[in-house]
Amino acid sequence: MSFSLGLTGSIGMGKSTTAKLFAAKGCAVWDADAAVHRLYSAGGAAVQPMRAAFPDAIEDGVVNRAALKRIISENPDALKHIEAIVHPLVAQDRAAFRTQAERDILVFDIPLLFETGSDSEMDAVACVFADAETQKERVLARGTMTVEQFKHILQKQMPIEEKRTRADYAIETDTLEHAAEQVTAILADIRRKLADA
16 A cells, blocks of 8 residues: 655745655655656647647647747636646546556655645645745746746745645755755654554
8 A cells, every 4th residue: 555645835945856855765756747748748648639729839749838838928718728638637647657656655746736636636745845035046046937927926826834734744945954854754654654554
């Protein structure tokens, strides 16, 4: 029997780094963003339905994310249509991972875990967090978005305080060492529960 742990947090909170810590401790990790990347790449399951709905978003047999952003900015209703195509395919990818993974603890790295209702599929949820200043510094240091874009993304996400309240575990990502200690403690707690089950 395996245990499903949802891993969430807001942009720039250190979720990807924390997912790597879980992987290093022997967990199987499924990454929602990586799943979308697979679906959008050549031969991916989303390419044909996206071509039918948004032919301008396809370049060289792959879904071009920059073109998608442009389409969404020009037509806000396009986002709902895109999500209707992509979300079921992502759910299929997640289900396939769940049946194939052979570890006692499966970690599901899903940024919008609560927003999409995916927390209902989990045995527990861990939320990563950092203070607002650290978050902003991390995001802007990537050099991939402006302050305005960052604020826009934050508005679409559930406030981190609410995510922390709803989660079973919280992981402060102020330092890598502190995050690693918390991951170790969470895994010990889960494995203790599995042993008692």
